[in-house]
Amino acid sequence: MNITILRIGHRQERDARVTTHIGLTARALGADSMHLAGSDKQVKESIEKVTKCWGGNFAVHNNIDWKKAIIQWKKHGGKIIHLTMYGISIQEALSQIHTDDKLMIVVGAEKVPSELYQIADLNVAVGNQPHSEIAALAIFLDRLNIKQGIDSFTHEYPGGKRKIIPQAHGKKVIKDEIAQD
Numbered sequence: 001m002n003i004t005i006l007r008i009g010h011r012q013e014r015d016a017r018v019t020t021h022i023g024l025t026a027r028a029l030g031a032d033s034m035h036l037a038g039s040d041k042q043v044k045e046s047i048e049k050v051t052k053c054w055g056g057n058f059a060v061h062n063n064i065d066w067k068k069a070i071i072q073w074k075k076h077g078g079k080i081i082h083l084t085m086y087g088i089s090i091q092e093a094l095s096q097i098h099t100d101d102k103l104m105i106v107v108g109a110e111k112v113p114s115e116l117y118q119i120a121d122l123n124v125a126v127g128n129q130p131h132s133e134i135a136a137l138a139i140f141l142d143r144l145n146i147k148q149g150i151d152s153f154t155h156e157y158p159g160g161k162r163k164i165i166p167q168a169h170g171k172k173v174i175k176d177e178i179a180q181d
């Protein structure tokens with residue numbers, strides 16, 4: 001499944017940390033890329049630094065026009081999934097998503113343009129209470145992985161310089177093939 005995240009409404013001064021965490025969460029749960037509406041080179045660089053260190057091919061596209069990105073995605077057969085507390089339930093949405101779909105998952109920051117509710121193929125609620133775009137994205141991606149029979153935490157990240165060896169206590173990291181405790 002090809003999955004990208006579209007982050008809209010990003011305000012450089014206020015949202016840098018949350019937008020970075022959206023990218024990191026998407027990467028950690030198996031998405032392929034993030035499109036950032038607006039420009040924030042530092043967010044792009046922070047996420048790319050993590051990818052360089054920990055592996056994989058997660059791409060960040062900076063300074064994207066959200067409407068053009070959506071139109072292009074749809075033109076190439078992709079589906080638009082807008083995460084919003086006003087949408088249909090995640091269970092109902094997942095029953096309408098197929099494992100070979102190409103998904104663009106849209107998350108907002110502040111109030112999103114009302115047009116988005118019409119342009120989206122599915123407006124999906126992760127519960128009908130307001131919470132966080134990071135939480136909504138994490139839960140949605142995890143449920144999507146489960147639907148495909150994938151464990152969210154067994155994705156491969158080839159080419160990384162570091163790999164964690166899980167420990168009950170303490171930290172163990174393989175760094176450039178040399179174990180570091």
Ligand code: SAM
Nearest residue numbers: 083084085107108111112125126131132133136
């Ligand atoms: N008040 C804003 C509005 O009405 O659009 C929402 C702001 S909320 C802090 C930021 C983003 O978190 C939303 O655009 C949405 O993508 C996501 N979000 C928050 N709660 C959600 C929920 N229950 N289900 C799905 N997405 C949610």
